[in-house]
Every structure is written in structure tokens, then in C-alpha cells.
Amino acid sequence: MFSLGQENISTSPASTKGPVKYGELIVLGCNGSLPTGDKGRRKSRFALCRRNKANGVKPSTVHSPGTPQAAKAVNNKEQHSISYTLSRAQTVVVEYTQDSNTDMFQIGRSTETAIDFVVTDTLPGGHGHADGQTVQSTISRFACRIICQRNPPYAARIYAAGFDSSKNIFLGEKAAKWRMQDGQMDGLTTNGVLVMHPRHGFSQASKPGLWREMSVCGNVFTLRETRSSQQRGKMVDPESNELVDGSLVDLCGATLLWRTAEGLAQTPTVKHLEALRQELNAGRPQCPVGLNTLAFPSLRRKDVVDERQPWAYLRCGHVHGYHGWGGRRDPEVEPECQERECPMCRTRGPYKPLWLGCEAGFYVDAEPPTHAFVPCGHVCSEKTTAYWSQIPLPHGTHTFHAACPFCIEPLGGESGCIRLIFQSPLD
Template sequence: MASRMGFYAPNLYNNDGNDFQHRERVANHYQTSAVNKSRLRYCIFFHYILFFVMLAKLSADILDRFNIFILEIEELAVPQKITQDGSSETSPLAVEEGESVGQAISPHNNHNHNHQHAHSHGAQRHNHERLSQGVKYGELVILGYNGYLPPGDRGRRRSKFVLYKRPTANGVKRSKHYVVKTPACSQAILNTKQHSISYTLSRTQAVIVEYTEDEDTDMFQIGRSSETPIDFVVMDTFPGASSENPTAPESRVAQSTISRFACRILADRSDPKIARIYAAGFDGSRNIFLGEKATKWQENREIDGLTTNGVLIMHPRGQFCGGDAICGYWREVSVGGGVFSLRESRSAQQKGNVVEDEDNVLQDGTLIDLCGATLLWRSAEGLAKSPTKHDLEELVDAINAGRPQCPVGLNTLVIPRRTASESAQQQPYVYLKCGHVQGHHDWGQEKDKGTRRCPMCLVAGPIVKLCMGIEPAFYVDSGPPTYAFSPCGHMATEKTVNPTFIKN
């Protein structure tokens, strides 16, 4: 009977004379069985809890996907606007990040699209912030890169930065100034919520200029520092260290010449066309310090100064978009926004003369020299007249669809969108002296020289890989890319390669 019930019962009647040991053995057996049953109940209870948790997680995931599906349907319902040329263009409110040149790559607006599928609240927050990016001030593009940094655009370090109207204004304006003997102990310096600029006159005297919040402007800061106040991190740019030579060592310069907090831009929220540039930017404590050796002056009870290496700007004369502008003059902008002629040297103590007929308002095509990197400012109005990245890619596809052939090797050539993105056999090369395009071959290579003789016209000269200039902000007009820059070989339109802006 005991064996059929599935457990073992000791024989209480097989007594060898020690009844006490038998009783103790039986008691221990039943006590162990009770403990095992209790553990089994806890195990079953734990599995029930795990089952309900997994069921709840699965239900939440299904609900999230349903919410995202609803958001995507709402985005598709956004109306299209008609451009000047009569073509339809999707409203920027419905453009996902990464689809066009108008994408928001500001660190305050950068979101991971894949994260939307993990949490519905994150998707709704992404959609809300993207809706607040309807007003675009312009773009800052670093010269020397063909639309991307060699290691890749990551975080706030990118080849360009798009300035959008912020959900909440963060601009500042000048409030008051006063003289202190110990600037390090000043309340304005110690208060991390107060924007201030300290002009050190001597060891025992400094002028503190306090700034208050400005609800009419948005502030964007550029510099080498990776601290939070910097919106656009800019590093030194070396010639040839872009896509042509991404492995160029950046450590060859012992010390960077770009300031950690190089400059700041204040954009007018009521008039997006007005964006002013100022030298120096606020640090993590919302302070700007101009040391005792920095160039500074005081006129009409107002103090101003220049940074060590300075911030230079050059406005084009005429319309940049269209290729009819001529080159202006390099000017230096001060911490307070004044415009001056250049100093005798980059870090000279004596400031230049005041330029009355120019201001610090950025124009479409303005160049900004940070002493180590040069930025190009493109206004939103100018970019609307320029080709988009999609337009440039279509031009490349149209050329490749014609299946151009090398006249020597008779193989099909493919123009890459990025350097070294195609095989060596399909890569086209351009002879810089004559402009003929051919594939890679050994014909006409001269010994002990870095030149080749073109088999079409027998002109000897250097050759370089032909690649499409894919950054739309550099284009001054729209058209076929029938010209190339020398000596890099990037293709673009005729006015972009040979603009009046450069020739003059």
C-alpha cells in the first residue's frame, strides 16, 4: 500500500530492540517531506508571478506598437506645401531625422528613432519636440568635410549643426556692470544661475557685466569643449584630413588653437532671419573670463574685449545663392558684438579700427574663422533655394545610369557618393591638367614621377579620384555636376567650383 502511494514509509515493526531510534528516524522523514512540500508551493507561486509579469510586458509592448502606428498615421496626414518652383515638398514637421538636409542635429533635438519602438512615451516626446522645430534659423557647416566627419557624426561633434527655434528661449541680454576688487568672490561669479562676463583689469580690479534672461532670443554656443553648454563641438581641421585622408593624425598639433568656448550665436525668435554672432561663450558656471592680458577697452561707460586668438567673420557682398556674390573683407567680432578690422597679428594686444558699415548679423554665406576651423553659415532662406541631398544623390544616380566607360580599360565607371565607397576597378579618376575622366590603369605612368600622361590628349599631370560633393550647403546653385575641384576631385556645379565669391 505504501509503495503504491508513491512514498517510502519505514517499517515500524522491524524492530531490532531500539524503538527510540526508529521513532526518531520516522519523525525526521516526515519533517523533511513537509519542508519539500513548502518549497514546492513557493516555486509554483514564483512561476505564477513570472507568468503574469511576462504577460503584462507583452501587453504593454503590443500597446506601444499600436500607439506608434497611430503616430505614424498622423504624420502621414500632415499636408504638403508648394515650393516656388511648383513642386510639392513635405512639411518639415513631418520629416524624420536623417531624411533630408533639414534634419535636426542639435544635441537638444537629437533622438534615436529605434528607441521609439521601445517606449510609447519616448515616441510621443520625440514627436512633440520635432513639432517644436518648425522654425529654422540656419546651418553651420565646417569647411573641409564632404558632409560627414571621417570617424562618423556622433553626438555634438558633427560636420554641421542645424539651428532650430527652441521650445523655450534661453537667450541673454546685457543688464548692468560694476567694478569689484576681488572678482573671484563676486556674487555674480559664484552664482551658477547668473550669466556674467568678467573683464580683469588688474589683480585687484575687474569689471563684472551681468546678463539677464532674454525671452526674445535663442542662444547657441560653439567651441572645442565637450561640456554641456556647448551645442556644437568643433575640433581643429587639417588640410587633407577629411574623407580623403581620414587617418591623418590630429595629435600633430601640441595644443589646439580653437577656444574651448569660442563663440555664441543669438537668434531672434520673432525674426528668424536675424542671427548675431559674439566672441566667447559661457562656461558651465555661466561665466566668461577675460584675463588681464586679454585685449579690452572701455568707451562711453561700456566695456568690451577680444578673445586671445579672435573670432573672424567675412560677409559676402551680394547674393551667395546664385554664385553672383563677391568676396568681402575679414573682420573681427568682439565679446560684445562689435565689428573691427583685423589686428596686426592674430593675438596682438592692440585692437583694430571700428567698422561702421558692417555688423555682427550673419548673412547667407558668411564665413566664421575660429582659428583652427572655418564654418560656413547658411540661412534657412538660402538653403530653401539650394539643392537638397536627395537632389544631389539623384544627379549621381543619373550619371551612373548612363554607364560611363573608361576609354582605355572599357570597363564601366561608377561615381561614388563617398570616397573609397566603390571598388578600385569602377572608381573614376580625373586628370587635373586636362580634365579627362578615366578608370584606373597603368598606361602613361611616368617613372620616378607622380604624374601620368593622359591617353586622350597626351598631357602629363597628376590624377585624383573623382567623387561627388554631397554636402548641399556648399552649393551656390542647382545644376549638373560637370566640374570638379582641384586638387581634391569633388564634383559640383560650375558656379560652385568657380564662384565669383572666391575669384574676387
């Protein structure tokens, strides 16, 4: 498991097994590690663990526009504050005070030390992350913060926007903002922080929930017409900003899965996935045409096509070895996108190499890999493919579509996944 790596973390007083872990955030589309490798605060999964010293904050004093106290709060680099700009001449400043009962973790695109988990835009197809210098990122530099209770039940709550290195959050004139009945201010960030809590936990019985938007103060709203609209959605009073096992957090450019420590304890390990791979290979599946034995490559070699690599026709599910025939050449279609005709059943469809899903945190059960996502060819359990193919993930600023969690490639076909049909050896 990955540890925090930035600040010392405390061990449980009742346990010598290591730090108290609140949970982990896992980036969708990374399949076990970033394409360029996990380095420092930039990695595919991030463990939130109890810190040696509490660093949580909570709102305290609201300063009216133009008062000396407001300017003092903003300029004090030891004091957390949020500034709500109503007009050029009017800024309401809300002072935040230390909270000894909570730990704060910040997520965003910025590499400043105030950010604990650096997240960059994820490209579909598992081809890596967008380079912020060449592609305009839609992820905020200080996207969101998660506040965790230091004592059981270790509740984790999410809030839009993070504090910068000067401990400030600034909501400009164009940001949606408003004053609440208790006098406190609230607002939304430019592209917003969306959260979806699954129904029935993160298990075989899981069903997708509704996407909501989280405000700077942690209130829950229906979605705006577009991500950056200045008109906020309707407040959803009964719903909470508390993350549950399987909650999805979308930062407009990257989507993160929250897994609680308890949920991860029930999740298959990489060791278990490796055992399933070996068991699958021990069955010596064969290419029904070439009769050569097929084998899934090791999890470490998850991106290199092997000569014994299983390939599949993803409309019918028949598994073969690679062969170069059966396709009709269309000069206007990329070779990897051209459809092939299955020699077993004559069904035409995508013909792709199969890859095992290596990120154990995406699995809703520990069952064998029997199904593949269409059209990327990532393989995992039936219930896992069924769950993810139901989830509309945010795409761009106003659309949603189901995607493979291992590579974020949009799903196609009738159901987004297919049961694989392996040919057993004839001897």
C-alpha cells in the same frame, strides 16, 4: 536634417511641420559627415532651432573693480557675466540678464554641457579631425555664441567667446580689451573669431566679402596683424555681426558655413545630388583608353575607390579609368603626388580619383557636376567650383588660401578647378 539633440525645441505656432529653424552651421572639410561618424553634439552640421524656453542673455550692469557686487556676479552660477581683467588687482565685471526674445547657442571645442555644438580642428585632405590630445588645438574651448531672435525675421548674430558651465566668460590680462564710450567693456579672444559675409547672398552671383573679426560684444573690426596680436584692428561701424546666408565663421582651426532656413530651402538636397549622380552614370562615360564604362560610386561609399571609379588628369580635365602607367617615378615625391602624362593630349599633371561633393549645403546652384577642384578631385557644379576657388580661407594664424569646401585641401593650378572632359560610349 539634423535637429538640436540637446534641448527640447518648440514647434511653430503657425505650422505643424516641425520646429522653427533659424539656420544651420556646416563644418567645411567634412563632405556630409565626420570621418568618425556624427555623434551627439559632435557632427558635421548643426541645426539651430527655436527652443521651448528662451535662454538668450543681454548686458546689463557694469561693476567697477574690487566691488562686492563684482565678486558676487562672478560667483553666482545662476548669473551670466563677463570678467575683463585689466591687471592683477583690477577686474571689471559686466553682468548679463535674461532676454526672453532670444535664444543662445554656443560653439567651441569643450565637451561641457554649456557648448551646444562641439567643433574640433579640421585636417586638410578630408583625413579626419585632429585629436586634441596629440595635436595642440587652436580652437577655443568656448569659442563663440550665436544669439537668434525668436520672432521673424529670426536674425542671428554672432559674438566672440562663449559662457562656461559657471556662466562666466573670463578675458585675461593678455587679451585685447577696452572700455567703450557708453561705459560698457569689450574685447577680443586669443585667436579671434573671424567672419566673412558674401556679397549678393549665397547664389550663382555670390562674390566673397572681406574677412572681419567679431568682438565679445559683437562689434566688427578689421583683422589684427596676426590672430593673437594684442593690438585690435579698426572698428568698422557700418558693418554688422548679423549672419547672412553663406556667412563663413572661422574659429582658427575649423571654418563653419552659416546657411539660413530660407537659403537651405533653395539648396539642392542629397536626393537631388543622388539623381545627378545616376544621370551622370546613365550616360555611360568610358575610359578613352581601356574603353571600360566608368561610374561614380554611391554617395554612401564616398571614400572607397571603386574599380569603375572615374579618374582624371587635373591639368587637362580628361577623364579615364585607373591605369598604372604614364608616370615618371621620382623617389623624392609621394606616389599619390606624382604627375602623370595624359594619353589623350600628353599634358602632364596630377592624376586623381574623382569624388562627388556630397555636402549639399556647399552648392550655390543645383546644376550637374561638371567641374573638379584641383588637386583633390572633388566634383560639383561649375558655379560652385568658381565660387569656392575665389574665397581665401584662413589657414594657421596669419595666412589665407583657397581650399576645397569638401576636404579643405588647398587649391592649386591656375584657377583651382578644371572642367571635366568625359568620353561618351562609341556605340
